[in-house]
Amino acid sequence: MNKLLKVGTAALLAATMVGCSSAPADDSTSEDSEVITIGVSPDYAPYESLTTDNELVGFDIDMAAWFEDYLTEEEGVTYSLEFKQMSFDNIITQIQGDQIDIGISGFTYDEEREVEWSDPYIKTAQVAVVPNGSSIASVDDLVGKKLAAQTGATGEIAANEVEGAEVSSVQNVQDIFTGLAANQYDAAIVDLGVAKQYVSSGNFTMIDGYLLDEENYVIAKKGNTEIIEKINKCIEAFIASDDYQTLCDEYDLLPLE
Known part of the structure; x- marks a missing residue:
């Protein structure tokens, strides 16, 4: 089955904001269903952003x-x-407090983050x-300049x-690039995929x-290897599918080799 045909369901998922799956299920929840809640920061196109209709894409x-x-x-x-x-x-704070199950928001590896890491799914x-x-004009020219980067x-x-550097x-x-356009900073340090999105504006x-x-990863609470094993199975199958390359091309991201 070509699962890419069903990614339109993402809009329905994005519109639903619920509590952590570890919370007690109510009577309307089927025993044959399972909820996984995902923390996302929708200011990071092309990974995740909001449309004018407030839809996650x-x-x-x-x-x-x-x-x-x-x-x-x-x-x-x-x-x-x-x-x-x-x-x-x-x-990460919400994951550690059991308010969400996983984080999918363009995370790159940092050994100081106290979380479980999935297998990587994108190069960056x-x-x-x-x-x-x-x-x-080059990385060397950044010495002593005013730089902006996302917190955390x-x-x-x-x-x-x-x-x-200051x-x-x-x-x-989005605030980083607003400030960059207003010359509050000399340069912004961001993910390659995000950089491409803003460069495409022509500014x-x-x-x-x-x-x-x-590389990019999914994260979960430290010790929650069960959900990471589940996510790793998904990542392995996703990368092996035709849909993986199709989505990498659509969002101008670098696939794993």
Whole structure:
């Protein structure tokens, strides 16, 4: 079955904001159904963002819909993967507090994050984006500059490793680029996929060179290996499917080799 035909169900998933699956089920919940709640920060196109109709869209959203179909078929249980919107830096806190089951929001590996990590599902990198006409042409030119990065993201780590840089941590990526356009910062340090989205607007340029070479993962509470094993099965099947390359092409993301 071509599960890509069913990723339109992502809109229905995104519209439903419910509590953690670990909460007691009410009488309306079937014994043959299972809910997995997902923390997502919808300011990170092309991974996840909101349309003008407040609908969640993006690669991660479509991937979760694919996972839902796969688990339902493989386990004979009706799965519902449901999203809860929050700031990126709050997702891990919500996982640790059992308010959500997993986080899918363009996460890249950081050994200091106390979570369980899935297998990777996308290649990526941390790169620098500057306003058009900037004199910054390479990573070396970032020394001593004003840099902006998302709070809690590995881009923040990469920015702080630039010699003499003045780093501003900003919660929302959209605010980063608003500030960059207003020349509040010299450069933004963001995920490669995100950088491509903003460069496509025609207002920004991505400079040559990577600050960090990375991959994207799903995260869960430390010790919750059961759900990570389930997600890893989904990732393995997803990557082996034709839908994986189709979605990578659609969202201009780099597939794993």
